[in-house]
Amino acid sequence: MKHLLTIEGIGRPELEDLLDLGDRFIEVLDREIPKVPTLQGRTVATMFFESSTRTRLSFERAARALSADVLSFAPGTSSVTKGESLKDTALTLKAMGADLMVVRHQATGAAHRVAQWVDIPVINGGDGAHQHPTQALLDCLTLRRHFGKLDGLRIGIVGDIRHSRVARSDLQAFATLGAHVTLVAPPTLLPLDTTGWPCETAVDLDGVIGDLDVVYLLRIQSERGGASGFSSLPEYVRRFGLDDRRFGLLHPEAVVMHPGPMNRGVEIAPHIADHARTLILDQVFNGVAARMAVLFRLLTAEAGS
Amino acid sequence: MIVIRGGSVLTSLGVVTADVAIDGGVITEIGQVDQDHATSIDATGDWVGPGLVDIHVHLREPGQEWKEDIASGSAAAAAGGFTAVVAMPNTVPAIDAGHRAGFVTDQGRKAGLCQVVPAGAITIDRKGRELSHLDELWEAGVRLFTDDGDTVADAGVLRRAMEYLADRDCVIAQHAEDPGLSAGGHMHEGAVSSRLGIAGSPALAEETVVARDLALVRLTGAAYHVQHVSTAGTIEMLRRAKAEGLPVTAEVAPHHLVFNHSAVESMDPDFKMYPPLRTAEDVAELGSALIDGTIDAVATDHAPHADYEQEVPFEEAPRGVIGLETSVAATLSATALDQTTLFQRMSIAPAAIARLSDQGRPLEVGRTAHVTVIDPVAEWEPDRFVSRSQNSPFRGRTLRGRVLATVFAGEITFEASR
Numbered sequence: 001m002k003h004l005l006t007i008e009g010i011g012r013p014e015l016e017d018l019l020d021l022g023d024r025f026i027e028v029l030d031r032e033i034p035k036v037p038t039l040q041g042r043t044v045a046t047m048f049f050e051s052s053t054r055t056r057l058s059f060e061r062a063a064r065a066l067s068a069d070v071l072s073f074a075p076g077t078s079s080v081t082k083g084e085s086l087k088d089t090a091l092t093l094k095a096m097g098a099d100l101m102v103v104r105h106q107a108t109g110a111a112h113r114v115a116q117w118v119d120i121p122v123i124n125g126g127d128g129a130h131q132h133p134t135q136a137l138l139d140c141l142t143l144r145r146h147f148g149k150l151d152g153l154r155i156g157i158v159g160d161i162r163h164s165r166v167a168r169s170d171l172q173a174f175a176t177l178g179a180h181v182t183l184v185a186p187p188t189l190l191p192l193d194t195t196g197w198p199c200e201t202a203v204d205l206d207g208v209i210g211d212l213d214v215v216y217l218l219r220i221q222s223e224r225g226g227a228s229g230f231s232s233l234p235e236y237v238r239r240f241g242l243d244d245r246r247f248g249l250l251h252p253e254a255v256v257m258h259p260g261p262m263n264r265g266v267e268i269a270p271h272i273a274d275h276a277r278t279l280i281l282d283q284v285f286n287g288v289a290a291r292m293a294v295l296f297r298l299l300t301a302e303a304g305s
Numbered sequence: 306m307i308v309i310r311g312g313s314v315l316t317s318l319g320v321v322t323a324d325v326a327i328d329g330g331v332i333t334e335i336g337q338v339d340q341d342h343a344t345s346i347d348a349t350g351d352w353v354g355p356g357l358v359d360i361h362v363h364l365r366e367p368g369q370e371w372k373e374d375i376a377s378g379s380a381a382a383a384a385g386g387f388t389a390v391v392a393m394p395n396t397v398p399a400i401d402a403g404h405r406a407g408f409v410t411d412q413g414r415k416a417g418l419c420q421v422v423p424a425g426a427i428t429i430d431r432k433g434r435e436l437s438h439l440d441e442l443w444e445a446g447v448r449l450f451t452d453d454g455d456t457v458a459d460a461g462v463l464r465r466a467m468e469y470l471a472d473r474d475c476v477i478a479q480h481a482e483d484p485g486l487s488a489g490g491h492m493h494e495g496a497v498s499s500r501l502g503i504a505g506s507p508a509l510a511e512e513t514v515v516a517r518d519l520a521l522v523r524l525t526g527a528a529y530h531v532q533h534v535s536t537a538g539t540i541e542m543l544r545r546a547k548a549e550g551l552p553v554t555a556e557v558a559p560h561h562l563v564f565n566h567s568a569v570e571s572m573d574p575d576f577k578m579y580p581p582l583r584t585a586e587d588v589a590e591l592g593s594a595l596i597d598g599t600i601d602a603v604a605t606d607h608a609p610h611a612d613y614e615q616e617v618p619f620e621e622a623p624r625g626v627i628g629l630e631t632s633v634a635a636t637l638s639a640t641a642l643d644q645t646t647l648f649q650r651m652s653i654a655p656a657a658i659a660r661l662s663d664q665g666r667p668l669e670v671g672r673t674a675h676v677t678v679i680d681p682v683a684e685w686e687p688d689r690f691v692s693r694s695q696n697s698p699f700r701g702r703t704l705r706g707r708v709l710a711t712v713f714a715g716e717i718t719f720e721a722s723r
Contacts, residue, residue: 087616107618108503109572117616128620129502168502191499225489225504 001301003115003122004294007133007169012176015140021293022141022286029065029289039068042299045098047073047089047114048125050106054260054284055125059102059134062291068299071098090114100299103127106223121298129224132165135259136173138290142283143214144177146255151178154211156202158184158240159218159267160226162191166218166259171199182208186239188229189220205240209249217242217258217267233266243269255279307717308338309678309710312348315355315648317667325353327674330715335670346710346720348678354648356388356419356675356713358655358665359629360449361532361556361604364390364421366412367405368397373609373693375409378629379418381607381692383718385629386708388675389420389656389664390607394431395454401426403441410446418718419711422659424449427457427466427477434459436466443473448660451478453532456514458484460521467527474660476554478530481514481539482506482580491620493566493581501569503620508536508587511580515539522551530658531555533606535580537590544599554658556604557591559628559635560698564588568698574615574622575698578606592640595650602655605632609694627692631699633679634687637706644681652677676712683707 001014028036044063048056060070071093084092086105093101101118103111104125111124126132143150155174161167161183171181175198182200183190190201202208209215220226220236230236237243242256247269256268256278264270273280307327314323316335326334326343364378373381375392382390392409394400400409406423413421425442429435431452439450450470457463457479467477487506492498494505515531519542522529534540534555546553560578565585568576576582594600608625615622628635633651636642642650648667656665663673685707687699711719 085613085616086618087613105618107620108501109620110618112572113616113618127618131502163502165502168500191502192494192505193496193499195496197500 001297004133004298005111005115005122005124006131007136007172010176015173015176018137018293018297019141019144021296022137022289025289025292026286035065035067037067038296039063039066039299042068042099043071043097044068044100044102044295045071045073045093046102046125047093048104049075049110050104050126051075052104052126055104058287059125059291062288062295065288066292066295068295071096086110086113087117090118094118094120100295123294123298126165128165129163130165130168132169134287134291134294135166136169137294138283138287139170139257140173140177141286141290142257142279145286146279146282150174153179153213155179155214155216156182156184156208156212157216157218158205160189160220160229161185161218162189162229163221163224163226164218170216171197175199184208184240186230189226205246206249209246210251212250213254215242215250215254215256217256217262219261219263219267237266241267241269242272247272257283259283306340306343307346307712308340308343309346309348309353309676312351312353312678313644314353315644315667317669320644325668325676327676327712327715330674332668332670332672332674335668344717346678348709351709352644352647352679352681353668354644354677355652355666355668356664356677356711357386357633357651358389358659358661359387359605359607359632360391360602360655360659362390362392362607362629363395363609363625364392365609366396367408371611375412375421376416377693378607379413379416379421381627381629381690383418383711383713384691384708385632386677386679386711387419387629388677388711388713389422389661391422391424391449391659393451393453394424394426399426399431400424401429401431401437403438403445406442406445406447419713420661420664422661423447424451424453427452428462431455433457433462436462436469439466439469443475448475449478449530450475451480451532453478453480456480456482456484460517463518464521464525467521467525471525471527476528476530476658476660478532479514479518480532481511481518483510483513486510486513490581491577492569493583495566495584497566497569506581508538508583511536512538512542515542519546519551519553522553526552528552533558533561533580533604534591534600535561535583535587537587540590540594540599547599554601555599556602556655557595557600558606559603559632559639560626562588562591562595562639563635564698569619572619574617574619575626575696575700577619577622577624578608578626579624595640596642596646601650602658603632603636603651604655605629609692610696611694615696627690627694627697629692630690631687631697631704633708634685634704634706635699637681638704674712674715677708678710680707680709
């Protein structure tokens with residue numbers, strides 16, 4: 001693996017190898033001194049054109065836990081507002097000594113473009129409504145640690161699927177690992193054409209919720225027009241919010257996940273977010289390990305080749 | 306004197322194998338020309354016909370000369386076999402008044418490489434609200450009116466323009482894309498856009514506008530032209546409108562004949578254009594419609610952008626690709642038109658649509674010498690372009706058919722190195 005740009009096309013053995021690595025790095029993170037010298041002297045650059053504090057911090061925490069240095073590119077104060085092209089920004093960070101780049105961008109394909117311009121590994125930290133591969137890895141890691149395996153799990157991804165890179169990445173990874181995925185959303189928030197996707201779709205959450213092992217909630221992506229997909233927030237909450245009644249329809253072993261940031265009171269009732277059967281903070285913790293696994297794979301494979 | 310030797314020549318009496326002699330700006334002889342002191346162009350086995358006409362180009366002058374200007378665009382036109390181009394009015398400022406159209410004509414004359422004809426905006430600053438200075442524009446030589454780049458979305462405004470111009474010898478051309486349906490779309494709405502998570506513009510965005518406009522044509526009798534047709538549904542409507550006898554014409558861009566929306570999977574901005582690349586079925590229908598004449602003309606929608614403007618993600622890239630220098634090759638590669646049909650679709654019909662009296666006429670002794678020589682079978686790979694910009698989806702692709710020489714008003718404006 002030279003880059004991690006998309007979860008599409010990554011086979012089961014390769015996914016499982018990354019998850020196995022993730023398990024090993026969770027052991028590292030559980031140590032008294034949660035740090036190994038593996039990537040000492042290497043520099044990881046995070047280029048976050050779209051503000052996302054949690055993903056950036058998670059990558060930077062992962063890099064530091066592997067003893068790598070971090071170059072953090074912050075858009076608010078950067079040259080992007082001065083009209084610099086994506087290519088020039090990437091070349092500039094490379095010239096400063098980056099050995100690997102994590103690219104988060106509001107447009108599809110940004111990381112792919114950067115990978116064409118620089119000769120170092122690139123990780124897609126989320127591009128538009130397209131892909132967010134490390135999110136898929138951390139979610140798989142979380143589910144595998146909780147259930148032992150994903151084979152046969154029935155997972156419902158609920159919410160603004162149309163504008164969600166998390167949904168596009170996760171459904172591929174979940175399906176590759178043997179889970180059955182159902183996308184649940186109002187018709188205006190489902191992708192327009194899901195022909196050939198390894199999943200089913202549904203527009204009625206109540207109709208499917210009782211069969212689910214995992215309810216994976218997404219927030220409404222207002223910044224991408226998600227809020228125009230329904231007539232009012234209260235109406236959305238009535239049809240798709242995970243409230244007490246719907247939580248009661250879940251079978252007793254079912255769990256709730258959310259990639260964050262979550263909007264309490266919208267897609268999830270405030271107290272359910274804190275329920276013992278939500279894995280939301282496990283996702284955050286495992287995210288650091290999953291990203292350590294990817295950094296390790298890309299930077300050590302590069303050195304070996 | 307120039308002699309084009311031994312080509313297959315499209316004359317007003319049909320195709321003949323002959324030499325063509327040109328002197329003093331006009332065609333002086335078609336037949337066997339014995340003349341030793343002439344500049345000779347060997348056209349053995351090649352097609353010789355009237356200079357090509359592109360009724361849809363963006364030359365970016367005035368206002369965006371870093372992308373292209375009228376001189377560089379004229380050179381690109383000559384290299385593509387063109388002796389006339391119609392420059393779209395979405396410049397900065399827009400061509401919405403007579404003196405602005407006059408400026409474009411004058412800059413074209415100064416460049417002297419082809420006839421540059423300004424198209425005029427239908428509405429002031431192409432905003433779609435008030436009619437532009439249509440009389441002035443007409444008097445300045447504008448015969449094709451369009452807000453290209455944007456649709457005249459308000460049916461009432463378009464109706465007034467049609468009524469106002471209905472008795473003039475001119476045509477109203479529409480960039481058909483309903484702004485509500487296309488809302489923010491960067492590519493064709495379908496399987497590929499859904500997978501990439503890129504907002505799509507549906508085929509219906511084009512088709513609903515064409516359907517509405519055809520009703521206005523029935524009402525007003527104005528001549529109407531659909532720019533860059535991209536969907537099978539539009540073709541079906543054009544077939545019926547033509548059968549009904551409506552004064553309707555249409556053009557297709559070469560890139561729409563070659564590529565479908567799966568090309569966007571590369572996320573390369575060289576595949577970003579409006580209307581977007583559609584499905585493989587649409588592409589097949591466009592080819593058939595060009596062959597059978599439902600689509601009258603090939604027009605490139607030549608839209609230059611600087612390299613650095615393209616060094617961004619697909620969604621943030623400007624729209625449009627260059628096309629002048631690959632138009633013949635892309636069209637022949639996609640459709641394998643015969644000589645007569647090729648010159649019909651790329652010279653005769655477009656000249657008639659744009660009301661260019663001195664262009665697009667089969668060769669005849671005494672006529673102004675606008676002539677293009679094409680090798681219909683040569684294979685080549687476009688690499689560097691004469692245009693100031695290089696944003697072509699055809700770079701590095703093998704194409705069949707190549708322009709060998711262009712003669713504009715009796716002067717050689719382009720000759721391929723062999």
